[in-house]
Structures are given as C-alpha cells and as structure tokens.
Amino acid sequence: MEYIKIFTQLIAAELHLQEHAVxxxxxxxxxxxxxxxxxxxxxxxxxxxxxVQISAISDRKERxxxxxxxxxxxLKTIGDQQQLTPELKQRIDTCWExxxxxxxxxxxxxxxxxxxxxxxxxxxxxxxxxxxLQREQDPKRAAQRFVKGDVSDVASALKGAQDIIxxxxxxxxxxxxxxxxxxxxxAFIESKVVxxxxxxxxxQKYSDYFDWEEPLKRCSSHRLLAMRRGESEGIxxxxxxxxxxxxxxxxxxxxxxxxxxxxxxxxxxxxDGYKRLLLPSIExxxxxxxxxxxxxxxIKVFSENLRQLLLSAPLGQKRVMGIDPGFRTGxxxxxxxxxxxxxxxxxxxxxxxxxxxMQATMHLQQMVKEHQIEAIAIGNGTxxxxxxxxxxxxxxxxxxxxxxxxEDGASVYSASKVARDEFPDEDVTxxxxxxxxxxxxxxxxxxxxxxxxxxxxxxxxxxxxxSQLKHSLDRTVxxxxxxxxVNLNTASQHLLTYVSGLGPVLAQNxxxxxxxxxxFTSRAQLKKVPRLGPAAYQQCAGFLRxxxxxxxxxxxxxxxxxxxxxxxxxxxxxxxVSDLINNIGTREKIDIKRxxxxxxxLPTLTDIMKELEKPGRDPREQIExxxxxxxxxxxDDLHEGxxxxxxxxxxxxxxxxxxxxxxxDGLVHVSQLADRxxxxxxxxxxxxxHVRVRVIGVDLRRQRISLSMKGMNKx
Numbered sequence: 102m103e104y105i106k107i108f109t110q111l112i113a114a115e116l117h118l119q120e121h122a123v124x125x126x127x128x129x130x131x132x133x134x135x136x137x138x139x140x141x142x143x144x145x146x147x148x149x150x151x152x153v154q155i156s157a158i159s160d161r162k163e164r165x166x167x168x169x170x171x172x173x174x175x176l177k178t179i180g181d182q183q184q185l186t187p188e189l190k191q192r193i194d195t196c197w198e199x200x201x202x203x204x205x206x207x208x209x210x211x212x213x214x215x216x217x218x219x220x221x222x223x224x225x226x227x228x229x230x231x232x233x234l235q236r237e238q239d240p241k242r243a244a245q246r247f248v249k250g251d252v253s254d255v256a257s258a259l260k261g262a263q264d265i266i267x268x269x270x271x272x273x274x275x276x277x278x279x280x281x282x283x284x285x286x287x288a289f290i291e292s293k294v295v296x297x298x299x300x301x302x303x304x305q306k307y308s309d310y311f312d313w314e315e316p317l318k319r320c321s322s323h324r325l326l327a328m329r330r331g332e333s334e335g336i337x338x339x340x341x342x343x344x345x346x347x348x349x350x351x352x353x354x355x356x357x358x359x360x361x362x363x364x365x366x367x368x369x370x371x372x373d374g375y376k377r378l379l380l381p382s383i384e385x386x387x388x389x390x391x392x393x394x395x396x397x398x399x400i401k402v403f404s405e406n407l408r409q410l411l412l413s414a415p416l417g418q419k420r421v422m423g424i425d426p427g428f429r430t431g432x433x434x435x436x437x438x439x440x441x442x443x444x445x446x447x448x449x450x451x452x453x454x455x456x457x458x459m460q461a462t463m464h465l466q467q468m469v470k471e472h473q474i475e476a477i478a479i480g481n482g483t484x485x486x487x488x489x490x491x492x493x494x495x496x497x498x499x500x501x502x503x504x505x506x507x508e509d510g511a512s513v514y515s516a517s518k519v520a521r522d523e524f525p526d527e528d529v530t531x532x533x534x535x536x537x538x539x540x541x542x543x544x545x546x547x548x549x550x551x552x553x554x555x556x557x558x559x560x561x562x563x564x565x566x567x568s569q570l571k572h573s574l575d576r577t578v579x580x581x582x583x584x585x586x587v588n589l590n591t592a593s594q595h596l597l598t599y600v601s602g603l604g605p606v607l608a609q610n611x612x613x614x615x616x617x618x619x620x621f622t623s624r625a626q627l628k629k630v631p632r633l634g635p636a637a638y639q640q641c642a643g644f645l646r647x648x649x650x651x652x653x654x655x656x657x658x659x660x661x662x663x664x665x666x667x668x669x670x671x672x673x674x675x676x677x678v679s680d681l682i683n684n685i686g687t688r689e690k691i692d693i694k695r696x697x698x699x700x701x702x703l704p705t706l707t708d709i710m711k712e713l714e715k716p717g718r719d720p721r722e723q724i725e726x727x728x729x730x731x732x733x734x735x736x737d738d739l740h741e742g743x744x745x746x747x748x749x750x751x752x753x754x755x756x757x758x759x760x761x762x763x764x765x766d767g768l769v770h771v772s773q774l775a776d777r778x779x780x781x782x783x784x785x786x787x788x789x790x791h792v793r794v795r796v797i798g799v800d801l802r803r804q805r806i807s808l809s810m811k812g813m814n815k816x
Contacts, residue, residue, distance in 0.1 A: 104169050105131075111197055112161045122148040126158050135601040136576070137583035138640050142660050144704035152580055168199055175206045184209060200386075204274045217268035220261030223252050229265035232370075233356070235363040263366060267374030270356065271382065279351055280375070280383045283343045288317040288387060291340050292328045298336045307331040317341060317387065322395035323755050326561040329392060333564075341384045349375050396565040398754055402783065403559035403570070404577045406752050409788035410507075410558050411581040413544040414724035419475040422468065422501070423538020425508065425530060426480055426488035428452045434465070435534040436472040440591060441542055443524065444472055446531045451491045452484055462495040469496060476501050478541035480508035480534075486729060486762055502726055504541050507750070507789070509557030510548070511536045519550045519595055541724075545585055549578055550595045558788060560753050575599075582644075584720060586658060589627075589645040590620040602640025607633050621647055624655045646717050653679050657716035659709055666696055667709060682713050727791050729762030736763045736804065743796040744813070749786050757786045759794055759808055767806030769794060776811050786810075 109124040116123070125146040129139050136159060140152045147155065172193055179185045189205075196202045212218075220229070228247050237243050244258040252258050270276050294311035298304045304311075310328050331337035349372050357368045418439040425433040431450040438444055445468065449461035468474065479489050485505060492503055514520050515532035524532050539547040553574040554562045562570060582599040589611070592600075597608035607630070614630045615621065624642050627633055633641075643660035650656055654664055670691055671681045681687055693706040712718075730745045732738065739761075747759035750766050757774065758766040774785045786792065792814050798807030 104165065107197075108162055108165050111165060112158055115161065116154065116157055118150070118154065118158075119148055122150055123158055126150060126155055127162060130159055130162065133636060133640075135579070135583075135640055137580060137601045137644065141583075141658070141708075142643060142662075142705070144708075145700075145702040149704055156576065165197060168197055168202065171199070171202065172196075175202065175209075178211070179206070179209045182209060201274075204277055207272045215268060216261075216264040220264045223247075223250060223261055225252070225258060225261040226265060228258060229262040229269075232259075232262055232363050232366055233266060235358055235361070235367060237363050238361070240363050240366060259366060263370035263373065266356075266367060266370035267378060270352065270371050270374035271378035275355065276352060276374075276379060277383065279355070280343075280348055280379055281386075283348050283351070284341065284383055284387045285318070287343050289314055289342050290317045290320050290325070290328070290391075291342055292331070293338045295336055295338060301336075303334070304336045307336050310337055317391060320391070321754065322398035323560065323753060325391055325395045326399060326564050329395075330561065330564050341387055345376070345380070348380075352379075393566070396569060399559075399561050399565050400570050400573045402752065402754050403553075403562055404573045405783045406558035406788050407553050407556065407574060407577050408581055409752075409783075410556060411545045411548055411578065412585070412721050413789050414722045415543045415545070415719070416476055416504070416541045416724050417543075419542065420473050421538045421542055422472075422474045422477045423534045423536075423541070424477065424479045424488060424492070425511070425534040425537055426482065426484040428484050428487075429454060430530075431455065432461075432484070432488055433530045433534040434468065435531060435538055436468055436474060437535065437538045437542070438472075441535075441539045441546075443527075443531075443535055446527070446534065448530075452487055458491070461491070465492065465495050466497075469501065474501050476541060477503045478506045478538045479503065480511065480537045481505050481760070482508050483764075486734065504724070504726060505748075506537050506540050507557070508533070508537055510551040510555040511540075513555040514547075514551045517550070523593075545581060545721075546593065546596050549582065549599060550593070553578065558751055560751070586644055586646045586717065586719075589624075589647050590615065600641050600644050602637045607637060607641075623647065623650055623652060624661055648717070653682055653716060658712050659716075663701065663705065663709060666701060666706070667713070670696065682716055685714075688713060725791060733762060736765055736799065736801065736806065739763065739796050739799045739806065741796055741798065745794055745796065747792055747794050747808070749788055749790045749792060752782050752786060752788060754782065757782055759792060761794065761806070761808070763806075765804050765806060767794065767796070767808040769808045769810050773797070773807075773809035773811055 105124065105127055108127060109120050112118070112127075113120040113123045125143075126139065129143055129146065134143070136152055136155045139147060139155050140150065150158075176185065176190065176193060179189065192205055193202065196205065220226075225247055228244055231237055231243055232240060240259065241255050244255045244262070247258040248254060252261065292310040292313040294304065294307070299311065307327070310324075310331055313328070315324075328337055328339045332339045352375055353368050353371050356371050357364050420439055421437045423435045423437065427433070431448040432452075433448050434446065435443060436445040447464065447468075449464050450457040451461035477492060479485055479492065489503060489505060493500070511533045512529070514536045515529040520529075520532040520536075524535065536547055548556060553559075554570070579599045579601070582596065583601050587596055587600055594605075594608045594612045597603055597611055598605050600608070603611070610631050610633065611627070621627070624645060624647065627638055627642060627645070639662070643658055646657070647655040652664070654661075654667060659667060667678055667681065671678045674681065674687050674690065676684070676687055688710065691710070693703065693710060696706055697703060727748060728746065733743070733745060745761045747761040747767070749757050750760045751758040754771070756768050756770040758768055760766050771779050771782055774782060779785050792810060794808040794810055795813065796806065797809045798805075800806075
C-alpha cells in the first residue's frame with residue numbers, strides 16, 4: 102500500500118505502539134485477516150497485540166485512508182485551478198489532520214456565488230487590498246476610481262471591498278484557529294424549549310432542558326444526545342455561545358493596525374466576517390465534533406453492554422421449557438430438546454381473567470414429565486413473577502431449576518425472516534417462547550439472530566451515527582462469537598456468519614453441506630465446502646469446534662496449522678495427542694522452548710499448552726439462579742431504606758438500571774454505584790449481574806425509583 106510507511110509512523114505515535122507491530126498488523130489486515138484471527142494466531146508478528154489494540158489500528162487506518170483519498174481530490178481541484186504551488190503541495194502532502202486539511206483547502210474550494218465573489222467580478226479586489234494595507238488617508242477618494250459598471254457609487258465600492266475582506270478573514274487559518282480556541286475554552290451549550298410545545302405531553306420528558314446552560318466541555322454525552330433528540334423532535338432549540346465581543350476584539354487585533362478611516366472599515370469587515378461567516382461555520386463544526394464525541398461514548402457503552410449480554414452464562418445442552426408469560430392471553434409454553442429443537446408447545450391460562458389454574462398445573466406437570474425437562478426459562482415481561490410463583494407451586498420437589506430470562510428483542514426475532522425460516526408453520530408467540538428457552542441454553546447463539554439495537558441494552562441508539570454503530574456492534578458480535586468458539590455441527594447459519602473469515606454465503610454453504618453429507622467429523626472436511634478456499638479456511642478453522650472428533654484438537658482452539666507441533670510433542674513423549682491432553686504429568690514435562698521456530702514462538706506455544714489443559718473450554722461464567730424479594734410486588738410496596746436483591750438490566754455512562762421485581766427498573770446513579778469515585782460504570786457492574794441495592798427515593802408520580810449500591814456488594 103502506498104501510504105503504509107506513513108500510516109505506520111502516524112498510528113504508532115498516536116497509539117504509543119512499536120512501529121514493527123503496527124506495520125505487521127496493517128499488512129495482515131491488508132491480506133484480509135480478521136481481528137480475532139490476528140489477535141489469537143499471529144501474536145509473534147504483532148508482538149502480542151490484543152483485539153482492542155488491533156481494532157484501534159484498523160479504525161485509524163480507515164480514517165487515514167479517508168484523509169488520503171480527500172487529499173487526492175483537493176490536489177486535483179487546486180491543480181485544475183492552476184494555483185497548486187510547490188509549497189502548497191508540500192503542506193497538503195504532510196497534513197494528516199482533516200480539520201487542518203479543510204482549512205488549507207477552504208480558499209480554493211468551489212462554492213456557491215458569494216458576495217465576495219460578486220465584488221471580485223466587479224473589479225474590487227485591488228480596493229480590498231488597499232484597505233487592508235491601511236495606509237490610505239481618504240478611502241472614499243480611493244474608492245472613486247472603482248465606481249463603474251455595476252458599482253454605482255462609492256458606498257457600494259467600499260461595501261464590496263469589505264465583503265472581500267470579510268470572506269478572506271473567515272477563510273484564513275489563523276482566524277479559524279483563534280475562534281476554535283475560544284470555543285474550546287469557553288463555549289456554552291444552551292437549550293431552550295419551543296414555547297408552542299412547552300405544555301405538550303411529549304415535551305415533558307425533556308423538561309430538564311427547557312432552560313439549560315452549561316460549558317460544552319463539561320456536557321456529558323447522554324445530556325448532549327438528549328438535547329439533540331429534543332431538537333430533532335422540534336421541542337428544543339440548541340445552540341453554542343461564546344463571548345462574541347471578545348472574539349471580535351481578538352480578531353480585529355490581528356487585522357486592524359492603529360486608528361483611521363481605513364482601520365474603521367477593516368474593523369467593520371472583520372466583525373461582519375466573524376458574525377456572518379466564521380461564527381456559524383465554527384459553531385457548526387463544534388456542534389458536529391461534540392456530537393461525534395457523544396456518539397463515540399454512547400456506542401462504546403452500548404458495545405460493552407452487548408458484549409456482556411452475548412457472553413452471559415449459558416446453561417448448556419439441557420432439555421428446557423420456555424415460557425412466555427401473560428395474563429389475558431395466557432402463557433405460551435414450549436418444550437425443547439438439548440439441541441434446542443422444538444418438541445411441543447401449548448398455551449396455559451393460570452392467571453386472571455381466565456384463571457384455569459388447576460388445568461394449567463396438570464398440563465405443566467405432564468409436559469415436564471413427558472419431555473424430561475431439566476430447566477425452565479421464564480420471560481421477564483408482563484406476569485413474569487406471577488408465572489414463576491405458579492410454576493414453583495405446581496411442581497413437586499425436586500423440580501427443574503427455574504430461571505428468569507430477558508425477553509428483550511424476542512418479539513423482534515419472532516417476526517423476523519430468521520424465525521420464519523426456522524419455524525414456518527408456527528406463529529409468533531411460539532417462536533418468541535422458543536427464543537426465551539434457547540436464550541437460557543446459549544444466549545450467544547440465540548441473540549446473534551436479533552439486530553443488536555433491539556436487544557434493549559443501549560441508550561440513544563437511534564440518535565448516534567448509524568454506520569458507526571453498526572460497525573462497532575458487528576465487530577463486538579464477531580469478537581464474542583470467536584472468543585467462545587462455535588460448534589460446527591449445531592451452529593445456525595446466522596451464528597456461523599460471524600465466525601472469522603466466513604460471512605453469510607459461506608455460512609449457508611456450510612449448513613447446506615452439513616444437510617447433504619451429515620455431521621462434520623474433521624476440520625479438514627471444511628475444505629470440501631463450496632467456495633471455502635484456503636484463505637477462508639485459515640481464518641475460520643481455529644474458531645470452529647467438533648465435539649467427539651477423531652482428532653481431539655478439532656474440538657480445541659489449537660489451529661490446524663499448528664497440529665504438527667502438538668503431534669511432535671506427543672511423539673517426543675511416546676504418547677498420543679489424547680494422552681497429552683488427559684495426562685497433566687506428561688504435559689508438565691514438556692519444555693516448550695524446544696519447539697520454538699521462526700514461525701512458532703513462545704506466545705503461540707503458551708496458548709497451545711493452555712488449550713491442552715482444557716480443550717474447547719467455554720470462557721463464559723456459570724449460570725446462577727435468582728430470587729426477587731417476595732414482599733415487594735409493585736412500586737407502591739417500596740419505601741426508602743429498603744435493601745433488595747436486583748438484576749442489572751442496562752448500563753449507561755450515568756449509572757445502571759436495576760430490576761427489583763416491581764415492573765419498573767430503578768436507577769443507580771453513577772455517584773451511588775460504589776463508595777469511591779466511578780468514572781466508568783462498566784468497571785463496577787456488568788449486565789445481568791445479581792446485586793443488592795438500597796432504595797433511596799421513590800417518585801410515584803413519575804414512576805421513578807432511585808437506588809444505591811454504596812456499602813453493599815462487597816466481594
């Protein structure tokens with residue numbers, strides 16, 4: 102790549118990384134290697150960079166590539182105008198900051214017909230330069246020479262010259278940087294309610310911002326996004342302000358020298374250039390920059406929440422009953438085998454208004470016995486607690502373990518093409534209950550079928566840059582899928598899509614091959630899948646697992662390209678690969694330094710030895726059962742000082758929302774998360790974590806619950 106050396110130097114300096122590590126990472130990315138593959142299987146080349154660092158390199162490479170492309174356009178445009186001097190070309194060639202690049206380009210940028218352009222066409226450029234020199238004692242007399250054609254009088258000539266000066270001031274880098282500096286230091290963001298909307302119901306959620314002002318540099322991302330949403334809905338007016346008089350004075354000090362009629366005219370032009378051209382331009386720029394910064398923070402929180410959700414503890418392959426609870430419409434019950442296949446479904450009506458409790462009890466007992474149910478998953482929506490209590494009362498001990506599962510996005514899945522393809526003969530209620538049951542078995546495998554924005558773990562996800570959000574969330578899903586690994590013989594097409602090196606087409610080809618030829622017995626069989634060539638095989642093989650394969654390494658994270666190393670270890674110890682895996686004593690005798698080569702270093706060998714300890718191990722935690730406080734059913738049961746168990750349902754940069762079983766989540770503000778200062782809530786709590794909270798406020802009118810975790814959850 103033409104810019105690889107420059108990119109390497111710039112990225113290494115910005116991220117404080119070794120140049121050789123950055124250069125090798127860029128080369129691997131250019132070769133089509135995925136981030137999970139590079140971080141896991143190319144540690145020798147990258148110096149052991151992790152996924153976060155490689156992602157940062159990839160993002161900066163894309164940004165620099167955009168700047169490089171923009172430079173080509175700028176150089177061509179200025180060249181076509183025959184104004185590209187060697188000095189200007191040098192400045193553009195060495196500039197890698199988009200704002201500075203656009204400032205350099207601004208005077209040459211084709212623009213709509215401006216007042217300054219009209220004045221230039223009228224021959225007033227020399228008069229403007231004369232005024233800027235500020236030596237003329239009588240500018241009106243000097244302007245008399247320019248009264249001709251479309252310039253009707255002296256006043257028009259001077260006004261046209263001032264328009265040229267105003268535009269020149271607004272386009273000069275020093276002026277723009279001076280105003281930028283003022284915005285950086287002192288800009289305030291202001292939000293005012295649109296009077297006509299003040300008393301409307303939809304405006305009340307923005308009541309905090311009806312008359313709001315704070316320094317822009319202190320405005321948190323969630324407040325800025327809330328104001329911007331209110332503005333887009335026509336309820337708020339949002340603006341940035343600085344001390345205009347001070348900014349004008351500073352600009353005038355750069356352009357006005359002494360006192361006199363020329364100085365007065367230049368001063369007026371500078372003020373006009375600031376108010377009419379420069380101020381709106383820089384305000385728009387800072388509005389955009391602050392929005393981009395807020396987007397980055399919001400997307401980061403959303404992505405971390407999604408990661409935690411996708412890596413939630415799985416129950417594993419058990420026979421599960423999934424229940425989508427409800428009152429009037431009843432509870433939709435499904436029974437699934439250990440692979441998540443639908444065995445049976447029916448509706449029961451244990452709650453008001455129908456109240457067929459005895460009949461529901463008999464049916465529930467029969468389904469549990471007939472389908473040998475080992476665990477029960479109940480959705481956490483309407484009638485969740487009542488259904489859990491009913492199930493507990495209905496089943497004799499020892500009963501299957503009961504878990505309450507988040508049903509966010511289940512309705513989106515049930516109406517999706519994926520669900521229709523899986524269950525073409527079932528209605529949406531059955532599909533939703535199946536999703537609830539499968540989420541208990543393997544949250545990752547089920548949740549990848551749903552658009553991440555519908556899973557309910559973000560905030561302002563519809564307000565941030567949608568392409569950046571999708572990019573970040575897709576990368577998060579890819580990272581989680583490859584971290585856990587995928588069972589090649591049971592994974593859905595949707596799950597396989599996120600495996601390193603595959604994508605929708607190859608994932609479907611794998612599923613089709615599996616249907617035609619039966620279960621895979623080795624990773625090597627992947628090479629027979631249509632269109633799955635050597636490059637794709639290299640990228641995906643290490644992340645695909647085959648339980649029960651003849652070669653035990655096929656069910657591990659050891660890459661096929663390193664099987665020879667393990668086989669040599671086994672041979673040197675006079676045993677099989679299986680013996681090596683099963684015998685800790687044999688493994689402890691191995692000196693991995695003996696197996697170091699130019700291609701295989703200690704990082705890879707260390708990973709191999711860890712994998713041989715527990716081949717195919719799942720990095721996710723063990724699942725835990727949970728009980729709400731039985732004495733608390735509704736928000737009316739709450740009072741200050743109560744200590745209750747809860748489940749973290751969402752994390753934002755201003756705190757965490759916790760479900761305490763009253764059909765309304767409470768907020769633990771960031772200041773109440775711990776006894777110490779917390780800057781990042783994701784460092785203190787994780788999604789679906791079981792916590793204890795204290796009630797510190799209940800607002801029945803607004804249905805708001807304030808909670809605290811201070812002094813609680815030790816260890």
